[in-house]
Amino acid sequence: MISTGGGFTTFRWLCTIIGLIFYLGDIISDFLLTVQYFKRGHVIWATLTLVFIVSGSLCIQIFSYAWFKDDKKNNNYEEGNRPLSTGRLIGIHVLQIGIFTRYQHLLKRSFNALRLGQTQEDVQLRLFALATDLSMLRLFETFLESVPQLVLQLFIILEHNHRSTLQYISMAMSFLNIAWATVDYRRCFRRSLTQVNEMPAGIPTAVYLLYKIFTITPRILSLTIFIMLSTFSTIGMAFIWLLGTIWGYIQNTDFCTSQRLEHLYRATVGVILVFTFFNIKGEKTKKHMAVYYVLSTSQNLAAPIMLSLFKPASQGTDYFLPIIFFIFFSNSMGLGFLGLYYSLMHPRSEIGAQDEVDGSQVEQGVEQAPVEKAPKTRLDRFLQI
Structure with a gap:
């Protein structure tokens, strides 16, 4: 297997922790802002703020559940790690904690890999596949919750001249979430694929x-x-x-x-x-x-x-x-x-691109058998x- 870049390092593990903190900070600050709006009688603002929180959460729970089911069906999990039962999967995602379960799995498996010094490429690709699934969900949540939240809070500040410290904290956390999710997705995505060069x-x-x-x-x-x-x-x-x-x-x-x-x-x-x-x-x-x-x-x-x-x-x-x-x-x-x-x-350039040119099907008059491509994930x- 061709190596596509660096391994899952201690720094990468710490970055996962930071990403979790940003995610929690964004959700908690928005929820507290919702409560503040309700207390001050701004029912419409509170409802819209809550709608963005709920819509983002529902979307990522649905996709998270579907991906867990796909991985279970395809036996796409590490040997020795039993997949979650269907009932437990449903309960986890109904309670809206599917993404936290994914954080737990990634942090636990990557910590064990770092502790045991597991640098094999298949182990590293598996860790980055888990990280990429998580970064995909974070990207969904960012554009369904954080970005619309910024539009809403800016509208309230500029149009209604309503300002509070909690608003600014919420907006700052949303902005950090956007920046982090964008870069984290970019880094994880390319590293998790074997056929593309890592940035x-x-x-x-x-x-x-x-x-x-x-x-x-x-x-x-x-x-x-x-x-x-x-x-x-x-x-x-x-x-x-x-x-x-x-x-x-x-x-x-x-x-x-x-x-x-x-x-x-x-x-x-x-x-x-x-x-x-x-x-x-x-x-x-x-x-x-x-x-x-x-x-x-x-x-x-x-x-x-x-x-x-x-x-x-x-x-x-x-x-x-x-x-x-x-x-x-x-x-x-x-x-x-x-x-x-x-x-x-x-x-x-893709990693396999040079091989396709160098290893054409007709080379020096000898017809080569076409190479079967791996199914897409x-x-x-x-x-x-």
């Missing part, structure tokens, strides 16, 4: 993070501005989500083992595409990405212009100029980092970066 740490990781943060942030701000102009703008956001979902159907994604779950997956991808671009089929999408960011940038830049035209009173507020500047600056920086990352730092079919 190096350091500058490429930093550039990728900056590209995502500087393109997602103006998106959040511009959507907030549209809602400030009219709450009916949410219908437009729903239309963008619908387009992203339809795109998933057009691309004929095959991530899930059941068709019903595939519908939920495509709907979730539609939500993610409202805020950022991901390659949902692992194919060349240079043109698709270009179209996406042209449309996204146009909407981002139109938001402050429309705010000044249709809500001129906002020009006298303390947030108007900083938001205008930041949308223009952040969008430009994000596109700049995007170009830098994909032109110089993105690992395009959900890791191969998930969002590419």
